[in-house]
Amino acid sequence: NLNGRCVAEKNACECFKGWKGDDCGVLNLLPMPDDITPAYGVIPTADAPGVASWGASLLKDPEEDDLWHMFVSEMDKGCGLDSWGRNSKIVHATAQTAFGPFEKQEELLPLFAHEPTLARVDGGYVIYKIGCADGAITGSNGTGLVGPCTSCANGTTIDSQDTCPAPDQVYERACQDVLFSPTLNGPWKRMNLSFSSWDWARANLGLESHGPVIMPNGTVLTFTRSWGSPAPLPWSAIWLATADSWNGTYHLVGEEPKFVVKQGAATETKSTDGPGPAFQTGMEDTHMFMNGAGYFHALFHTWDDTNVGGHAYSRDGVKWTLSNTTAYTNHVETVGGNEIVYGRRERPHVFLDDEGNPTHLITGVTYPPADFSFTHVQGIGA
Template sequence: MKILLLLSSTFTFLHTISSSSSNTTFICKTDHDCRLNGLCSLTTSTCICDPGWTSPTCGALDLLPATLGTGYNKTSFNASSWGSKIIHDPSNSLLFHLFLAGFTHQCGLDYWSPYSRIVHATSLEGPAGPYEFHSEVVGTFAHNPTVIWSPADEKWLLYYIGCPQSVNATCTSPSFSCGPGNFINGESGISVLSSEDLYSWTPHGQVMSGMNDGAWDADITNPSPHPLGRKGEMLLVYRGCPFNCSGNELISLSTAPSFLGPYTKLSSPIFPESNEDPFVWQDKRGNWHMLLHSLEPDGGFGSGPMVGRHAFAEKLEGEWTFDAETLAFSAVVEFQGGEVREFYRRERPQLFFSEDAEMKPLFLMTGVQEVGSEMSYSLIQPIEGAREWEQALGI
């Protein structure tokens, strides 16, 4: 069955609060005012946030201090990594898997293409790690990994971008293509692997390709999948931009009857703001959400702390609301002991949720690069409720 989601041409944009209204008490009228991350109280006209979310609008993640040395940080060995996705082992409650982009030949973040590969790391110390290298899943060039469980297929699915590419021992950035849409850095085109055990992976090749034309999304990358229903249908959110990414980076949706495709794209972006790195999920009430790396002037690629945005919709087909009022997370991270670091770049957001019907966000995974450093690593930051969840698990 082919699924085509029709998106309304209208959209909702939340304007930034001016300084003159910053001291005004926020009043909600509907749950939409609470970003669908909480309920609007009919008696007090204030938002009652779901666990894991905070701020008057419930638009900010309720982040706890991170712990130095957790996540996947091998920069002391001159090894960079970027982004990550936590998977809780289905057989061993104390084992956690991390799938991330790791760079070969001691190359830094600037050389993610073509030196990125997909790494499988493991930890017995909790979802935040620290994680240790287990194996290489896909060699160079492979990037943007994310892993989901498909109940219909009873398989783990790993989506990524890339194609086989030999690399020089000295870090260089050659032009190459992995398919239509881009001949500069190989970023266009989305592939998938499947596994029954998280260790042995079967490649299925590229399931969604770009185009060599003038489309706004000729260049496609940043896959974020989500199963739809029980028949194997799949949602795939992606970032599109013109050929060779010569214009605005925008977010849209595609759907397919199975994870193998064919994927049917929407005809337009779901909101006009420039973003990348979407991470999509459906909450306990059936609403849809995304975390995004914002490319706004005070965020983007090292331009300031405004890097994490949230978008939401009551229905997948829209209308989608992009929240430009409340920052979901920033480039500033507090660590245990009181240390605070403002990272030069913080991108590739993904979440780890509680494994019950509540779908509480427990950990935020991002790729970070410190000011003045060529290296990068995979940071994992706990969210309010994470400690209690770990204690209940026996960690």
């Protein structure tokens, strides 16, 4: 898994910091406190109204040792996760530790805005995201609701199928922009992105569910996702994209413009008119990063009920291998020897130390009641 080195005399792998297992494919996650404490969000109780959130980017302040920044998706108007396609907004929050609890400092984008992914670039910081931040108007036509969901209470969505229909994904293509700021504290400015030679028929969402790596020369390499691509492509296909700079022109890349189709016992290789998907299976929530050895890695949400943490690796960032080992699950061990099983655990991000080792896993998790969710930060051992 490019997460260690083989030691011939031991006939075993020595894993890099942050990883474990026979093939160094499992994140070395540390036990959590027995009391469930969201990094961002408020569990609804009789004394406190619930605040739901769903994943974040995390960064340590470059100047203050005891200051951490989180850029997180919060569900507005007291709603839960079922409302994310309308009520998600992007918030900047801070805390004294990576585990929080984080306190809101500023609302960067109103609903609907989602999937904030922070990247350091020359001259400042960029937040990639999806959504138009226009009051959930774009994508509402013909859905039965224009604007945000309002039938919510205490961090949950009431009768979401009837009162909170999902928008269509026209907003994905309509609002391809990022936020830029010279500092983590703003001011943040929206800046449009451009695309060239883009296969809009198949990679139909532009940059979505993405996780950019910024090279030393400014070049961007990232994954993106399409949804409902024409058969026989995966329904949620993952593509590789690049640009000469974060504000340059993005296009799809890939070594082999082919993909494998399996129907029963038969296997067939089909050609495409351009680069095909990076993987032969459907996934979402991509997060790409480089480790200290210079290898590329990515985490995904795999839609398995338990083994949710998909992992892929690459030597050059172009040719990728999907690991057979699950990087993490929705089961979390506690310091008291107990186990917490979350209904969903998605939107993975990792925080890397100065040597490129993962030290924290950030995910969105669901927890009763109903569709309440919060942002979870778990330590990763050396």
